[in-house]
Each structure stands twice: as structure tokens, then as C-alpha cells.
Amino acid sequence: MSCPIGSHIPAGADAKAGSSPTTTSTKPNPIRDAAAQSPEAYEEEHVHGVYESIAGHFSSTRYKPWPFIASFLRERVASGSVGLDVGCGNGKYLGVREGADVHMIGSDRSPSLVGIARGRGFDVAVADGLALPFRPGCADFVLCIAVIHHMSTRERRVDALRKLLACVTGDGQVLVYVWALEQSSSRRGWDMNSEQDQLVPWVMKANQNKKDKDSSSGESADTTYERFYHLYREGELEEDMRTAGGRVLESGYERDNWWVIGGHTEKS
Amino acid sequence: MKVLSLNFLTCAVKTCKIESDSYPLHPKDAELVQDDIELNEDFLVNLLPRIDWTALSTTATELGFPALPSTPPTPEDLRADAKTLRDLHSLLLETQMVEGKLVCASCGHEYAVHEGIANFLLPSHLV
Numbered sequence: 001m002s003c004p005i006g007s008h009i010p011a012g013a014d015a016k017a018g019s020s021p022t023t024t025s026t027k028p029n030p031i032r033d034a035a036a037q038s039p040e041a042y043e044e045e046h047v048h049g050v051y052e053s054i055a056g057h058f059s060s061t062r063y064k065p066w067p068f069i070a071s072f073l074r075e076r077v078a079s080g081s082v083g084l085d086v087g088c089g090n091g092k093y094l095g096v097r098e099g100a101d102v103h104m105i106g107s108d109r110s111p112s113l114v115g116i117a118r119g120r121g122f123d124v125a126v127a128d129g130l131a132l133p134f135r136p137g138c139a140d141f142v143l144c145i146a147v148i149h150h151m152s153t154r155e156r157r158v159d160a161l162r163k164l165l166a167c168v169t170g171d172g173q174v175l176v177y178v179w180a181l182e183q184s185s186s187r188r189g190w191d192m193n194s195e196q197d198q199l200v201p202w203v204m205k206a207n208q209n210k211k212d213k214d215s216s217s218g219e220s221a222d223t224t225y226e227r228f229y230h231l232y233r234e235g236e237l238e239e240d241m242r243t244a245g246g247r248v249l250e251s252g253y254e255r256d257n258w259w260v261i262g263g264h265t266e267k268s
Numbered sequence: 269m270k271v272l273s274l275n276f277l278t279c280a281v282k283t284c285k286i287e288s289d290s291y292p293l294h295p296k297d298a299e300l301v302q303d304d305i306e307l308n309e310d311f312l313v314n315l316l317p318r319i320d321w322t323a324l325s326t327t328a329t330e331l332g333f334p335a336l337p338s339t340p341p342t343p344e345d346l347r348a349d350a351k352t353l354r355d356l357h358s359l360l361l362e363t364q365m366v367e368g369k370l371v372c373a374s375c376g377h378e379y380a381v382h383e384g385i386a387n388f389l390l391p392s393h394l395v
Contacts, residue, residue, distance in 0.1 A: 080314020082276060101311040105273050111387070118385050123273045127388040131395065133280040133379075135291055135320070 032197040035152035035228065046199060046228040047150045048109055054225055055112035057204050059090040068254050069145060072175055072261075073097045081140035084167055086129055087147030091117030094124075107132065129160050134167045141173045146257075149178040149230050152197070154240070157230065161244035165262060173249065174262040176241070181231035183256035190231060199226040232258050269384055271331065272315075272360040275324050279372035280379075280388040290374040292323035295330055298381075299367035307357045313343045315360075324360075333359055 035042040051058065065073075073093065077083065079101040085093050088106025090113055097104070107127040108114045117124045127133050129147060142164050151157045164174045184191040188200075202225045237258045238248045246262035253259070277293055284290035321340040328336050341352055369378040370386055377394060380387050 078314070080311055080316075080318070082315070082318045084276075100306075100308055101314070103272055103315065105276060107388070109389075111385075114385055115383075118383065123270055125269070125277070125386040125388055127280060128390070131280040131282065131388070131390055133277050133386075133388040135276050135278045136285060138276045138318070138320075140318070 029195055029197050031195075031199055031228070032152075035197065039152045039156055042152050043150065043228065046152075046226060050202065050225040050227045051110040052112050053223075054202055054204055055110060055116065058202070059113065059116050062090055062092055065092055065096050066145070066177070066254060066257075068252070068259065069093060069143065069175065069177070070096050073102075073143075076173075077102055077141060082138065083141045083143065084134060084139045085143045085145070086127075086132065086164060086167075087144055088117055088122075088124060089113045091120050091122045091124060093143055093145065094122040095120070105134075107134075130156065130163060132163050132167065136166050137169050137172075139167045139172055140169060141175065142167050143175050145175075145177045146179065148176060148240075149232065150228060151230065152228055158240050158244045161241055161246065161262070165244060165246045165264065168263070170264055172263060174246065175259065176237065176262065177254075177257045177259045178232045178237055179229055180253065180256050180258045181233050182253075186256050192233065194231065196231045196233065198229050198231060200229050201226055234258070269365050269381060269386055270361055271324075271327060271363045271365070272319075274327050274365065274370070275319055275360075277370070277386070279374060279377065280390055281372070281375050281377060281394050284372055284374045287374040290372050292320070292327050293370035293372055293379065295327065295365060296369040296371050296378065297367070298331060298365050298369075300331065301364050301366050302358075303362045303364060305357070305362050307354065309347065309353060312353060312357060312360075313346055316340060316343065316346065319360075328359055331363070331365075 073096045077097060081102045083102060083104045085104060085106040088094060088108050091106055094104050094106050094117065106117055106122055106124040109128055111126050114124045114126050125133060144164050148157050148160050151160055161176065168174055181190055181194055181196055182192055204223045204225065206222050237260045238251050241248050241260050241262040247265045249261045249263050251260040274292065279290040279293065325336040341349065346353060364384060365381055366384045368381050370381060371378050
């Protein structure tokens, strides 16, 4: 699932979450507590179900590759490489590398988004990030862009990283992007004191529904969906990567997102 | 889903990951289509070390292709052998499985392939 963020997103898509900026993560958080009760069911409602509902609208706002990810694909991937994009969404990274000299396979939890990616001619599968169908150690690199932050417990986020690491060769690279807590310059205005576990609204304008089959319903009201996000603090993604048994090769921040390139430790 | 991709897929069930017979998945009732793609010799030669040749041989036979040699060609051999290059290109990149099932020989689960998309979401009892 591709992430939000950035000025290219049409107004109305990602509305500002109305949370108190002074809450800290040590205080009780009803969202985190609800998720912890049954993470799978919670993510079904607040992640998978939402993406199925908004897939078409979401996809239409996701066409511009992130600069660092595009340069990774164009400049750091050797000819003949095999890459995976876990959480490929509409497949916007599957065609970035031109010249047909790298084979990429995408997977996503959302059948609707996978259908869109397939329609663009990519090799894609429907799969859960915690039960990936890839041969262990098969890939030269794995992308996982704006996915892990949808996992509602730390255990699951670390497990997801572990699953990504299992896909790559001994010197393979795992490039992960997650939404940052520190994005005071974005219109959401979150900063290091904001709550890390949030439900972020996605507003589907009534006219987005125009082409839906039952035109009788969608004429007047906007529909708001709430997606679960765990907003990462500075250093947290690297820490999770190490907890997952990986090595941090490189890390950084790009427009409201933390990123890390992880790999196996020397002796694995 | 290209035959090349099948070489990188295995069963999504956790306990199958350590079972050798969970890979490769076995095509069942497979419907294939053939695309027309320009051959890229360098790509194929560079790709060769990433391919599990034994699994590819199994998949090729199960899809009704002629048997592959028992060992993969060396890069030099492949470059010098236009027919093998063309055959491999056709099998790996031009052949797609668009309908059918992929079956795990370890747990027996059948993953549906529909309109070129394999679905690896597991029923709750297999998670």
C-alpha cells in the first residue's frame, strides 16, 4: 500500500487527524488498547477493509514515485536482479526500473489494488505481509513502502521486518518506508509529542462515488474511512530492524517518512 | 503470472517454509497464455544464477514443456546457444499462467490463480 503524504495528494483525501498534540505514548491510548485486544481483527477493519473500499480513489492519488526509491531502483539495482515489492498497492514502483532488465514481483493484502496493478501488466499476487509466499533468500532486494506502519502492535511490525529479511539473499537489501511522527511541517502537524497510534481519516468525496453502481446513494454525502497508523519516532525503525535480526545499512528521512535499508548481519 | 515468477513463489503457510516439498508449488488445471516480448540476452544471462533450476525443470514439465537439461547452462554456453536462449526466454518471460491453482505438496493447500493473479491469503485454520 503506497503511502500518503506530499503535495500531490488532492485536497480532501487525507484529512487532518484531530488528535491532541500533547498526548505522549506512555499515556493510555484507546486506539492502541483496542488494537492490542485482537490485532488481526483490528487491522481487518481499520486497514484491509478501508483499502478495499478506497482502492480506486487511493490509486488515483498514487502515481508519483518517491525520489529516493526511484533512484534506488534506477541506480542501485544490478541488471538481472529479482526484486519484491511487499505492499505494492497499484504497482507504482513495479515499472520504475526501465529497460526490462530487472524482474519484480509485487504483493499486496488488498485484492482490489492488486487488480489495478495487474491491469498495468505487472506480476502480482495477493498476500499478507506476515505470511508471504516467497521462497526464502530468493530476492536481491525487497521494497516495503508505507506498509509496516499499518501493523497495530510492535510485535507484528518487527515480525513483518523479519519476514522481509527472510526473502533476500545474503547480501540483499530491504528498503522500508514508514510514516514519521515528526512531521510538523506537514498539514497534519504531528510532532514528537503527538500520539503514535492513530486513526487517520481518508475522506472520499461524494463525487468520487459517481461511477459506482448504486448512484442513488452516493450523491450527497462524503464518506470518511479511518486507517490505523503507527507513526514512527526517530530511531524507532532502525531499532525495529535490529530487533528483527537485521543490520541497518543506511537510513534517513524523506518528506514525513523515515526509511531504512536493512540487510542480514555479517554471518547469516 | 510469468513462469519466472513461479520460481520465486512458495507456500505461505509458516510450517511449510521448512518443508522441502512445499517448493515449488505445483500448477493444476493451468491455463497458459503466450506473450510476445523482446529477448534481452544480458538479462537472461544475469538472471540465471537467481533461478532454482531444479524447481524450474519441475514446473516446465508440469506445464507440458519439453524437459530441461538436468543442469543449467553456463553463461558462456547460454550466450552461444541461440535456441536455448529463445526457449528459456519463451518459458520464463513469455509464458503466463492466468488461471488454475498452485498446489503445495506439503500441506495440500491449493492457491487459486485467477486472471493472472495468485491469491495467497490463507484460511484461518492455516494461519
